[in-house]
Amino acid sequence: MDYDEVREVDPEVADALTGERDRQEETLAMIASENHVSEAVLEAQGSVLTNKYAEGYPGARYYAGCEYADEVETLAVERATELWGADHVNVQPHSGTQANQAVYYAMLDPGDRILSLDLNHGGHLSHGHPANFTGQIYDVEQYEVDPETGRIDYEGLREMAEAFDPDIVVSGYSAYPRAVDWEEIQAAADAADAYHLADIAHITGLVAAGVHPSPVGVADFVTGSTHKTIRAGRGGIVMCDAEYADDIDKAVFPGGQGGPLMHNIAGKAVGFKEALEPEFETYAQAVVDNARTLGDTLADHGLELVSGGTDTHLVLVDLRESHPDLTGGDAEDALAAAGVVLNANTVPAETRSPFNPSGIRAGTAGLTTRGFDETAIEEVGDLIYRVVDDVDSEDVIYEVGERVVELCEEFPLYAR
Numbered sequence: 001m002d003y004d005e006v007r008e009v010d011p012e013v014a015d016a017l018t019g020e021r022d023r024q025e026e027t028l029a030m031i032a033s034e035n036h037v038s039e040a041v042l043e044a045q046g047s048v049l050t051n052k053y054a055e056g057y058p059g060a061r062y063y064a065g066c067e068y069a070d071e072v073e074t075l076a077v078e079r080a081t082e083l084w085g086a087d088h089v090n091v092q093p094h095s096g097t098q099a100n101q102a103v104y105y106a107m108l109d110p111g112d113r114i115l116s117l118d119l120n121h122g123g124h125l126s127h128g129h130p131a132n133f134t135g136q137i138y139d140v141e142q143y144e145v146d147p148e149t150g151r152i153d154y155e156g157l158r159e160m161a162e163a164f165d166p167d168i169v170v171s172g173y174s175a176y177p178r179a180v181d182w183e184e185i186q187a188a189a190d191a192a193d194a195y196h197l198a199d200i201a202h203i204t205g206l207v208a209a210g211v212h213p214s215p216v217g218v219a220d221f222v223t224g225s226t227h228k229t230i231r232a233g234r235g236g237i238v239m240c241d242a243e244y245a246d247d248i249d250k251a252v253f254p255g256g257q258g259g260p261l262m263h264n265i266a267g268k269a270v271g272f273k274e275a276l277e278p279e280f281e282t283y284a285q286a287v288v289d290n291a292r293t294l295g296d297t298l299a300d301h302g303l304e305l306v307s308g309g310t311d312t313h314l315v316l317v318d319l320r321e322s323h324p325d326l327t328g329g330d331a332e333d334a335l336a337a338a339g340v341v342l343n344a345n346t347v348p349a350e351t352r353s354p355f356n357p358s359g360i361r362a363g364t365a366g367l368t369t370r371g372f373d374e375t376a377i378e379e380v381g382d383l384i385y386r387v388v389d390d391v392d393s394e395d396v397i398y399e400v401g402e403r404v405v406e407l408c409e410e411f412p413l414y415a416r
């Protein structure tokens with residue numbers, strides 16, 4: 001992975017690519033939405049399919065020469081169907097947000113009502129945030145997690161649905177560490193005779209492996225991204241009941257997108273094949289076990305975990321109790337200086353700005369891909385705490401950084 005061809009043409013970009021390769025190799029990727037795909041997925045994504053336009057769907061394209069594009073997309077769809085068990089799958093969305101956009105576009109009219117979790121409580125921009133098109137086109141009301149437990153208050157959600165009468169209830173979250181009870185969300189949607197969109201962007205891999213309950217067969221629509229815990233090519237996916245298949249396909253293309261990114265779809269197909277191997281279930285279980293170990297380690301040091309722990313791939317730390325003067329942004333910066341890359345995150349009942357909130361979010365999908373076991377993760381938890389507890393100490397950052405480099409060498413990423 002030396003990017004020699006790029007270097008011939010464009011040394012500046014080649015430097016950036018090798019810099020990024022080395023950065024990933026030499027730091028701990030703990031942003032909960034990130035992972036490391038295999039070299040096979042990288043190769044498929046970097047393939048000649050980037051040259052091909054293939055508007056339409058397999059067997060019904062608007063351009064000639066789509067026979068291999070058809071093969072690849074059909075394989076991606078078949079494998080996704082096997083992984084998640086949905087009646088219908090569309091693998092063309094360019095991202096998780098565009099997968100959500102397709103569902104809204106297919107099923108809602110401007111002004112229709114969305115009931116979704118507040119971003120500060122773990123929701124997502126594309127679930128109705130005022131800065132997103134969803135917050136501007138639709139009438140949005142947002143639920144929050146229970147302030148005591150940090151968990152979804154399903155009964156409160158049902159009551160909100162009855163009062164607000166939404167057209168769609170959105171579940172699935174980007175900073176919610178607990179398992180979601182899809183049937184409870186469905187009950188809220190049913191109470192308002194609303195659709196239910198479950199956005200499993202973060203937990204696609206955990207659901208596929210059966211280590212988190214599946215919303216497929218419960219919610220009307222299930223969307224996701226394909227490069228997080230599922231570790232396939234970058235992009236989005238929509239799954240739905242057969243009755244909505246045509247509406248969804250038309251909403252993806254031509255409703256919201258033009259030509260599909262066929263090279264990404266090739267990466268999705270390859271990653272899905274890898275995820276169908278029995279080892280993937282072992283991997284997904286290890287991701288969750290590692291997240292629990294990380295959470296326990298941080299909690300043992302006195303850090304407060306939102307909801308008290310995790311059932312998924314991520315932990316969310318509320319720094320206000322243990323370190324009232326420390327912002328998530330300052331913690332993120334100090335950790336990044338030590339080679340631990342995670343993100344500052346809002347926490348429920350946030351009292352600071354979203355630009356420099358009170359929490360940090362950490363995921364274990366990337367480290368687990370590198371082979372980090374629970375002993376190594378426990379040490380990572382200790383290292384994170386050392387930095388968080390002493391963000392101004394250059395000595396601590398230096399010492400932790402040294403150990404991070406050793407850990408990265410012990411658990412290498414890509415063969416060079």
Ligand code: DSN
Pocket residue numbers: 032033096124174
């Ligand atoms: N950016 C992703 C995340 O970090 O959760 C979601 O789109």
